[in-house]
Amino acid sequence: MREKLIRWIIWILILGGIxxxxxxxxxxxxxxxxxxxxxxxxxxxxxxxxxxxxxFDIRLPRIILGFAIGGALSLAGVIxxxxxxxxxxxxxxxxISGGAALGVCLNIVFRLNKALGILSLPLCGFLGALLVILxxxxxxxxxxxxxxxxxxxxxVMISFISSSLIMLxxxxxxxxxxxGIVFWIMGSLEEPNWFxxxxxxxxxxxxxxxxxxxxxxxxxxxxxxxxxxxxxxxTERTKKILFILASLLxxxxxxxxxxxxxxxxxxxxxxxxxxxGDHRILLVSSFLxxxxxxxxxxxxxxxxxxxxxxPVGVITGILGGSLFVYALTKRQVLLGEK
Amino acid sequence: xLNIKNLTCxxxxxxxxxxxxxxxxxxxxxxxxxxxxxxxxTLLRAITKIIKPAKGEILFEGKNIEELRYKELAKNxxxxxxxxxxxxxxxEEFVLLGRIPHYKRFQFLETNKDKEIAKKxxxxxxxxxxxxxxxxxxxxxxxxxxxxxxxxxxEPKLLLLDEPTAHLDITHQAAILDLIRRLNRxxxxxxxxVLHDLNLASEYCHRLVLINEGRxxxxxxxxxxxxxxxxxxxxxxxxxxxxxxxxxxxxxxxxSEEERQKRGER
Numbered sequence: 122m123r124e125k126l127i128r129w130i131i132w133i134l135i136l137g138g139i140x141x142x143x144x145x146x147x148x149x150x151x152x153x154x155x156x157x158x159x160x161x162x163x164x165x166x167x168x169x170x171x172x173x174x175x176x177f178d179i180r181l182p183r184i185i186l187g188f189a190i191g192g193a194l195s196l197a198g199v200i201x202x203x204x205x206x207x208x209x210x211x212x213x214x215x216x217i218s219g220g221a222a223l224g225v226c227l228n229i230v231f232r233l234n235k236a237l238g239i240l241s242l243p244l245c246g247f248l249g250a251l252l253v254i255l256x257x258x259x260x261x262x263x264x265x266x267x268x269x270x271x272x273x274x275x276x277v278m279i280s281f282i283s284s285s286l287i288m289l290x291x292x293x294x295x296x297x298x299x300x301g302i303v304f305w306i307m308g309s310l311e312e313p314n315w316f317x318x319x320x321x322x323x324x325x326x327x328x329x330x331x332x333x334x335x336x337x338x339x340x341x342x343x344x345x346x347x348x349x350x351x352x353x354x355x356t357e358r359t360k361k362i363l364f365i366l367a368s369l370l371x372x373x374x375x376x377x378x379x380x381x382x383x384x385x386x387x388x389x390x391x392x393x394x395x396x397x398g399d400h401r402i403l404l405v406s407s408f409l410x411x412x413x414x415x416x417x418x419x420x421x422x423x424x425x426x427x428x429x430x431x432p433v434g435v436i437t438g439i440l441g442g443s444l445f446v447y448a449l450t451k452r453q454v455l456l457g458e459k
Numbered sequence: 460x461l462n463i464k465n466l467t468c469x470x471x472x473x474x475x476x477x478x479x480x481x482x483x484x485x486x487x488x489x490x491x492x493x494x495x496x497x498x499x500x501t502l503l504r505a506i507t508k509i510i511k512p513a514k515g516e517i518l519f520e521g522k523n524i525e526e527l528r529y530k531e532l533a534k535n536x537x538x539x540x541x542x543x544x545x546x547x548x549x550x551e552e553f554v555l556l557g558r559i560p561h562y563k564r565f566q567f568l569e570t571n572k573d574k575e576i577a578k579k580x581x582x583x584x585x586x587x588x589x590x591x592x593x594x595x596x597x598x599x600x601x602x603x604x605x606x607x608x609x610x611x612x613x614e615p616k617l618l619l620l621d622e623p624t625a626h627l628d629i630t631h632q633a634a635i636l637d638l639i640r641r642l643n644r645x646x647x648x649x650x651x652x653v654l655h656d657l658n659l660a661s662e663y664c665h666r667l668v669l670i671n672e673g674r675x676x677x678x679x680x681x682x683x684x685x686x687x688x689x690x691x692x693x694x695x696x697x698x699x700x701x702x703x704x705x706x707x708x709x710x711x712x713x714x715s716e717e718e719r720q721k722r723g724e725r
Contacts, residue, residue, distance in 0.1 A: 333567075334565075336567065344556070347509060348538075348543045350507065351507055351538040352533055352557070352613070354530075401568075
């Protein structure tokens with residue numbers, strides 16, 4: 122027992138260290154390189170210099186948003202993989218991101234964010250995501266038994282449908298809305314609104330805390346729903362809460378940064394290889410690792426073809442997808458089954 | 460201990476069990492037998508609240524199980540299912556999952572007491588030596604023992620087993636049923652198990668419940684239930700019932716069609 126706890130703490134420290142390192146790296150590099158040593162003196166000097174505002178008005182918000190969204194998407198991945206007992210499930214592959222994106226698009230077109238305030242953006246994302254989760258779940262239930270086989274196919278199809286619907290909306294929308302949609306759909310961690318960044322941070326940390334309360338239940342779910350019930354887990358209640366939580370995390374992320382795929386797939390897999398499948402450590406370490414991963418990808422996205430910027434989803438897609446294929450061929454273990 | 464009153468239940472619109480009434484006393488070892496699809500597993504699922512009764516009720520120690528929380532139920536009733544999903548975890552981690560119903564709110568780590576109980580159950584089931592092996596790599600017999608160890612870790616009063624001897628060789632069949640007998644004798648554990656093998660059911664159970672087409676056909680001692688008329692009626696198969704020369708329990712021999720025809724010709 123003691124040994125396990127120490128091992129877990131060491132993993133958290135290592136991943137926390139990596140996160141800190143990546144964040145500092147991300148603060149330093151960019152079109153205007155600022156060496157680490159200089160950062161301390163810049164903070165001491167306070168406001169006023171251009172470099173100060175580059176650091177704290179441009180780069181720091183991106184890092185915080187990357188932390189929140191990377192963590193949130195990874196958490197959503199771990200939760201969904203645990204609930205569906207399928208290692209290939211995540212917000213993107215299940216079409217949940219697509220649903221959230223559709224919700225946000227509708228919001229922009231109907232100008233709900235102007236009428237109801239900026240908070241309606243993540244709210245619409247959440248509703249879109251929740252709708253898709255419920256749809257996918259009920260479509261893959263047959264006679265009370267979850268049919269895993271059709272799950273991914275259903276998810277991919279829902280993704281297609283929602284992206285087609287987004288295209289339809291774009292085709293018939295006014296030019297000024299079109300600009301907003303295109304700008305947002307490209308996927309970027311650039312978010313000028315501090316309030317939304319704070320919301321994202323709040324949602325992702327709250328998500329971590331709430332999902333952690335269900336870590337034992339998720340461990341029981343690994344044996345199947347019926348077995349979890351035998352172990353005294355109120356499966357219906359747990360499912361409801363965790364589905365809502367996963368939708369909230371995904372919807373909030375998508376509404377701020379567009380569709381960023383594969384984070385929720387690759388990060389939990391990768392982490393599982395090292396720390397094992399116990400959700401008591403998997404949730405925390407996936408959150409930390411996902412945060413580092415997205416901050417790193419975003420740093421690449423804004424430096425690779427600087428001064429131009431790539432959509433961060435491109436980087437996570439290429440990096441994440443190929444890493445995943447590599448891991449898949451390398452080790453069978455990480456699939457969690459034989 | 461368990462009192463099932465006029466239970467009728469099933470899935471969606473299809474009724475599987477009709478008007479089942481059954482009392483299980485404390486420290487009993489009851490075998491449930493019956494042809495495929497007669498509703499044996501459904502009965503177990505009703506006892507663990509996976510399916511709700513359409514009519515009737517199930518009382519556990521005098522309380523209606525509908526009013527008990529899943530967690531409360533899991534502290535008292537443990538289940539060894541037929542073939543649950545096996546994940547990539549070590550045998551030790553798997554057995555420790557049995558402590559989940561005893562976790563307090565906001566408790567995330569198992570206590571030393573949890574560990575000790577899990578170890579005790581592993582020793583009892585002779586699975587301690589497998590402790591660090593991954594679940595997918597152990598044999599079928601070992602897996603069944605591990606499942607029983609996990610169920611015992613719940614510290615139940617009532618143990619339900621769904622065909623614990625399916626797909627096992629006679630060594631493991633006897634080992635598992637001997638273990639269950641011992642648990643029943645030494646620790647006073649009440650056991651209900653679904654068995655397909657009539658001879659094993661006869662040899663190991665105190666009392667048998669024969670279910671046919673969703674109704675209880677007969678319940679009683681093995682020698683009362685297992686006579687050739689009842690078996691030929693329920694299973695639609697010609698059998699000969701003899702007595703085990705050592706235990707004096709009935710055992711059933713199947714007569715093949717060819718032999719039957721030969722006899723008929725004579």
